[in-house]
Amino acid sequence: MTRIFNFSSGPAILPESVLIEAQQAIWDLNGSGLGLLECSHRSSLFESVLYSAADRLTRLLQLDSDQAVLFLQGGASAQFFLVPMNFLRGGRATYLDTGVWSTKAIAEARRFGTVDVPFSSAQSQFDHVPKPGEWGDLPAQTAYLHYTSNNTVYGTQYDYIPDSKGVPLVGDLSSDILSKPIDGSRFHLIYAGAQKNLGPSGVVVVVVRRSWLDKADKNIPSLLQYQNQVDNDSMVNTPPTFGIYVIDRMCAWIEAQGGLSVVAAKNQAKAAKLYGAIDATDFWRGTVQPSSRSLMNICFRSPSPNLDAEFIRFAESRGLSGLKGHRSVGGMRAGMYNGQTEAAVDALVSLLSEFEKTHG
Structure with missing residues (x-):
C-alpha cells in the first residue's frame, strides 16, 4: 500500500513507527502471546502500559506530585460539562471565547452556574486570541478560568499560558498538547482529546490537581466524579485500552525525537514553510491575524469558494487528503500536528504554486 499525505485535523496523522508498533501489539502485546485488543484491563500486562503512559505524560508536561493523570x-x-459539573456547582467561572469549541464549553458550563465571558473574538470571525491580560481582572469568587x-x-493559537492570578486555571489543550514545551504544573485541570497529537480517537487525557478535588461536587454520578477516577486509576469501568497504548507509544516517540523542544522546532519549521508560501502571493490568503496564527491548523483560501473546491479536488487527485476546511467556515485547512511530515508540507507548498500558475 502506498500511503498518501494526510492533512486531516483529527483524527490525524500519526508517525509510521507508532502505527507499526500498534499493529504489532494488536497481535502480540510486548511478547506476551496475547493481543492488545483482547488483554484484560485488570491484568498486570495492561497496567504496565497504563502506568507507563501516565509516567511519560507526567514528565513531558512537567507535572508535580499533586497532579493526577487520567x-x-x-x-x-x-469535559465541557464534566468540568463545571464537578467544580462550578452554582458558582461562577470565567471563559475566554476564541472559537467553536470554547463556545460549546461555555454553553455547557452555563447549565451549572454563572459564566463570565470577558473576551470573545466572535464578531471578527474568531480571527485572533486575546493578548495577555486583555480579559481584565476576574470577578471575585471565580471558581476557575477556562x-x-x-x-x-x-x-488560531495562544503562544502563552494565561496568567489566572491565583484562580484555578483550566485548559482545553486538545489540539496542541505535547506540540511544544509547557509548564503543566500551572494548571488545576487540563483536558485533551487524543486524536490530534497523542493517538487515536476514543480517549481523552485529563490532568487534575488532587488538592482541588476537595472542592468537587460529591453528589453527582460516581462515574462522572474526577475523585472516583483518580482513586481507581482511570479504571472505574473498562478504559479505552487501545488508545492508552497508542498514547504511551506516541509519548515514547516524542522522547526519542529528543523531547518537546526538538518537536516544537520541527513544528515551527513546517508551519513557517507553509505560511511563507501562502504569504508570498496575493492568490492565497490566510484567514486569521498573523499574531494569533496556529502552528497546528493552518487555514487559508483562494480567491473564490469555487476555486477552493477545485483546489481540494486537485489536491486529492495528487494524493493530499484532508485539506477541506471545517464545514462551518469553508476554505482549506492543513493539519500540521506532530506526526505531519516535512515531505507532506513540501508537497503541499509545491501544489499551491502549481495551482496558482494555472488558475491565477
Whole structure:
C-alpha cells in the first residue's frame, strides 16, 4: 500500500513507527502471546502500559506530585460539562471565547452556574486570541478560568499560558498538547482529546490537581466524579485500552525525537514553510491575524469558494487528503500536528504554486 499525505485535523496523522508498533501489539502485546485488543484491563500486562503512559505524560508536561493523570472517554466534548459539573456547582467561572469549541464549553458550563465571558473574538470571525491580560481582572469568587489553547476550526493559537492570578486555571489543550514545551504544573485541570497529537480517537487525557478535588461536587454520578477516577486509576469501568497504548507509544516517540523542544522546532519549521508560501502571493490568503496564527491548523483560501473546491479536488487527485476546511467556515485547512511530515508540507507548498500558475 502506498500511503498518501494526510492533512486531516483529527483524527490525524500519526508517525509510521507508532502505527507499526500498534499493529504489532494488536497481535502480540510486548511478547506476551496475547493481543492488545483482547488483554484484560485488570491484568498486570495492561497496567504496565497504563502506568507507563501516565509516567511519560507526567514528565513531558512537567507535572508535580499533586497532579493526577487520567484516561477517560467521551472526548473533550464530555469535559465541557464534566468540568463545571464537578467544580462550578452554582458558582461562577470565567471563559475566554476564541472559537467553536470554547463556545460549546461555555454553553455547557452555563447549565451549572454563572459564566463570565470577558473576551470573545466572535464578531471578527474568531480571527485572533486575546493578548495577555486583555480579559481584565476576574470577578471575585471565580471558581476557575477556562481557555482553549488552539482553535482547530479557525486556525488560531495562544503562544502563552494565561496568567489566572491565583484562580484555578483550566485548559482545553486538545489540539496542541505535547506540540511544544509547557509548564503543566500551572494548571488545576487540563483536558485533551487524543486524536490530534497523542493517538487515536476514543480517549481523552485529563490532568487534575488532587488538592482541588476537595472542592468537587460529591453528589453527582460516581462515574462522572474526577475523585472516583483518580482513586481507581482511570479504571472505574473498562478504559479505552487501545488508545492508552497508542498514547504511551506516541509519548515514547516524542522522547526519542529528543523531547518537546526538538518537536516544537520541527513544528515551527513546517508551519513557517507553509505560511511563507501562502504569504508570498496575493492568490492565497490566510484567514486569521498573523499574531494569533496556529502552528497546528493552518487555514487559508483562494480567491473564490469555487476555486477552493477545485483546489481540494486537485489536491486529492495528487494524493493530499484532508485539506477541506471545517464545514462551518469553508476554505482549506492543513493539519500540521506532530506526526505531519516535512515531505507532506513540501508537497503541499509545491501544489499551491502549481495551482496558482494555472488558475491565477
